[in-house]
Amino acid sequence: MERDVFSALADPTRRQVLDLLTRRERAAGELGRAFPQISQPGMSRHLRVLREAGLVQVRQDRQHRYYSLRSERLAEVDAWISKYRGFWGTELDSLEAYLDGSKKAARGKRT
Numbered sequence: 208m209e210r211d212v213f214s215a216l217a218d219p220t221r222r223q224v225l226d227l228l229t230r231r232e233r234a235a236g237e238l239g240r241a242f243p244q245i246s247q248p249g250m251s252r253h254l255r256v257l258r259e260a261g262l263v264q265v266r267q268d269r270q271h272r273y274y275s276l277r278s279e280r281l282a283e284v285d286a287w288i289s290k291y292r293g294f295w296g297t298e299l300d301s302l303e304a305y306l307d308g309s310k311k312a313a314r315g316k317r318t
Contacts, residue, residue: 212280213287215260220245221253225262225276232266232275 215221224238239250254274257263261280266273 210256210260212260212262212283215256215262216284218253218256221257221262224253224257224274228263228274228276232273235265235272235274238274 216225220242223242227233227238227241235250235254238254239245239247242250245253254263254265257274258265262277263274264277266275
C-alpha cells in the first residue's frame, strides 16, 4: 500500500526524521535515540509511514535496518510547491513596499 506523501509529511516528527536522513543513512536504532520522547513502537510506526509513502528506503544488514532518503517522491512535493513560489515573491514584495511606506510615514510624523 502506497501512502500519500503529503499525509506522511504532515507529522513534524516524520519531517525531522527526513531532515536527519538528508545528511546520511542511519540505523533504525540511531533514529530512535534521536527522539527519546517517542517509544520504539512509535518510531517504528513513523518509519513505516515514511517507507509506505516512498520517502525512505530500508536496507537490512544482519540484525540492523538502515534507512536512507528517497528523493523521487520529494520531487512530487517540490512540483506542487513550485506553483506557489511566484505568489510568495509577490507577497514579500508587497510587504516590503508596505513597510517602506510605514517607515516614511513614521519619519514624517517625527519632523
